Amino acid sequence: MAAENTMVIAGAGIAGVHAAESLRAEGYQGRVVLMDRDRQMPYDRPPLSKEWLTDDTDEASMLLRDPEIYGKLDIELKLGVEVNDIDPVRKTITAKDGSSYDWEKLLLATGSKLRTLSIAGDDLQGIFYLRRMADAVAMKQHMQHVNEVVIIGAGFIGAELASSLRKLGIDVTIVERSSYPMEAVVGRDISASLLNLHDRHGVNVILNDSVVQFNGESTVEEAITAEGRRLPCQAVMIGVGATPNTVVSHPQLEAEGGYAVNEFGETSIPDIYAAGDCTLWPYRGTPIRVEHWDHAVNHARTVAQNMLQPRSTPYTYTPYFWSDQHGSRFQYFGHAKQWSKTVLRGSLESHAFTNFYLDDQNRVQAAFIANQPKNALPVRRMIKQQKVIDPEALADETIALKKVPQKSVMNNT
Amino acid sequence: MPQSEGIDPVLNDAYMYVCSSSELEEDDLFECEIGTETIVVGRGEANVYAVQGICSHAHAELVDGELDGTCLTCPLHFACFDIRDGSVLEGPAEAPLQVYKAIEADGSVWVSKERG
Numbered sequence A: 001m002a003a004e005n006t007m008v009i010a011g012a013g014i015a016g017v018h019a020a021e022s023l024r025a026e027g028y029q030g031r032v033v034l035m036d037r038d039r040q041m042p043y044d045r046p047p048l049s050k051e052w053l054t055d056d057t058d059e060a061s062m063l064l065r066d067p068e069i070y071g072k073l074d075i076e077l078k079l080g081v082e083v084n085d086i087d088p089v090r091k092t093i094t095a096k097d098g099s100s101y102d103w104e105k106l107l108l109a110t111g112s113k114l115r116t117l118s119i120a121g122d123d124l125q126g127i128f129y130l131r132r133m134a135d136a137v138a139m140k141q142h143m144q145h146v147n148e149v150v151i152i153g154a155g156f157i158g159a160e161l162a163s164s165l166r167k168l169g170i171d172v173t174i175v176e177r178s179s180y181p182m183e184a185v186v187g188r189d190i191s192a193s194l195l196n197l198h199d200r201h202g203v204n205v206i207l208n209d210s211v212v213q214f215n216g217e218s219t220v221e222e223a224i225t226a227e228g229r230r231l232p233c234q235a236v237m238i239g240v241g242a243t244p245n246t247v248v249s250h251p252q253l254e255a256e257g258g259y260a261v262n263e264f265g266e267t268s269i270p271d272i273y274a275a276g277d278c279t280l281w282p283y284r285g286t287p288i289r290v291e292h293w294d295h296a297v298n299h300a301r302t303v304a305q306n307m308l309q310p311r312s313t314p315y316t317y318t319p320y321f322w323s324d325q326h327g328s329r330f331q332y333f334g335h336a337k338q339w340s341k342t343v344l345r346g347s348l349e350s351h352a353f354t355n356f357y358l359d360d361q362n363r364v365q366a367a368f369i370a371n372q373p374k375n376a377l378p379v380r381r382m383i384k385q386q387k388v389i390d391p392e393a394l395a396d397e398t399i400a401l402k403k404v405p406q407k408s409v410m411n412n413t
Numbered sequence B: 001m002p003q004s005e006g007i008d009p010v011l012n013d014a015y016m017y018v019c020s021s022s023e024l025e026e027d028d029l030f031e032c033e034i035g036t037e038t039i040v041v042g043r044g045e046a047n048v049y050a051v052q053g054i055c056s057h058a059h060a061e062l063v064d065g066e067l068d069g070t071c072l073t074c075p076l077h078f079a080c081f082d083i084r085d086g087s088v089l090e091g092p093a094e095a096p097l098q099v100y101k102a103i104e105a106d107g108s109v110w111v112s113k114e115r116g
Helices: A014-025 A068-072 A133-145 A156-167 A188-200 A293-308 A373-385 A391-395
Strands: A006-010 A031-036 A075-079 A083-087 A092-095 A100-102 A105-108 A112-114 A127-129 A148-152 A171-175 A204-206 A211-216 A220-225 A230-232 A235-238 A242-244 A272-274 A279-283 A286-288 A320-325 A328-334 A341-347 A352-358 A364-370 B015-020 B029-034 B037-044 B047-052 B066-068 B071-073 B080-082 B088-090 B099-105 B108-115
Touching (some): A006 A100, A014 A031, A014 A293, A068 A075, A133 A235, A148 A230, A156 A188, A156 A320, A220 A235, A272 A293, A293 A320, A341 A391, A352 A391, A364 A373, B015 B029, B029 B108, B037 B066, B037 B108, B047 B108
Parallel strands (some): A006 A031, A006 A105, A031 A075, A105 A272, A148 A171
Antiparallel strands (some): A092 A100, A112 A242, A211 A220, A320 A328, A328 A364, A352 A364, B015 B108, B029 B037, B037 B047, B066 B071, B080 B088
16 A cells, blocks of 8 residues: 655666655655666666776776665665556555555656667677676676677767777777768768767778678677678677666556656656656657666656655756767767757867757757867857857857857747 | 965975966866876966866866856766865765865965875
8 A cells, every 4th residue: 555655766777876865865754765676786877888898897886876875875775676567546566576565656767778689690699788787797708708899780889889899909890770870869970970980990880781690609700781791700789779668557657658757757647757768758848758877867856856845846957968989078968859050160070079950040959069078068058048149150169159149039938 | 265375385395386377267277287186276256276177976177167156067967066175066976076275376376286
């Protein structure tokens, strides 16, 4: 039955852990139960494709928090618990092992799951997806005897893995289905510049092709592509995108393309909230899904506040992600499915630039920053303020970004 | 914040020259190195301060961030620190920044070679 003064959080990833901490930071005195299907203590995910592979890093240093923190904050951590069933009337959540937890309010922070491929020979050893700590541990062990790796997918995960593996001196081939990876997010010019960076760092990128078969005795030995290429390899890493993990389901819970939440993180069922990767949330009125660290942290914090003080704090966040590849640092702010024009400030050739994505009124909707961290905070402000900007001044590096003329639009929000 | 405490930094080997006072305007940040340590020096509310130049959370140079009053914001994950004492004002950082003594004397900004 419904438990007074109990908050249950399903998922102890970035969002779940930050939500639990925020409940305590806001002064919540009741029970906080934080559960996850993983058996490991909650860990950070961004380093899995980077430091974890390249450095002599142990599992302990990957933890999100010192294990003692949970005790100190009186957060009841329930690990190895796979929840799937909820009863919104009795206010319970049930795990696959039959255990059941009562809640006053429930937060779904179940994250995302990786898209998987079904390819002949994909049961061979040495083929990896990277999502959980266990995947990363297995990958790192296997990598000790590997000279050549095939990466499927030239998205950010694929690119980061390629960068890490090159650092280790491993031969890397990326196989990418499209002709311009991530064109929908960054545009064709930037996509080409990212490909150029791979090229400069000795990554072999094959475009407009896909892997259709793996061959090998017990471990993978080669990947065969649709165009008939035979790529020798001792390991394969697959990064072809993610989908929301909406494993906790109920007929009244809207979960098409992610748990639908309003600006306060409320789902379609009273007293059930959702935060992070698993949600479809309103960004300036349009439902979007964001699978990045920074959103998970901030969304979870805001939703936790609303769990305690209903509808007190709308989520007004500017989406942001960063990626480190081949010694370059990329930062992306905002969200733009389409744009009217782009403005380049800086030089693509030197990989030091900021590319702005403007709407038809010359307001900055998004920006991609390469190796210009100083632009990050001014750019974030521009996207938040939504003022009309002079594109020529924006492109002119002799004018400080802070000083680029902007004016408010009166008839628009 | 004491401005010079009567020290003559030129004669006192404990301090390192950073820049001229006029180069460091309100809310400006300036990066320098002492040995292998990166330091960021800033002018907030008229006074000069110095703290470690790399964010305590993840690798990012704080000189690329912004100083607003005495609040120093990191450009990578937007942690905020009080530049006066290095304390965390807003996460994701948890550890405070190391503080160095900064002074102004004879139209120049100097930073202590020792922490604290």
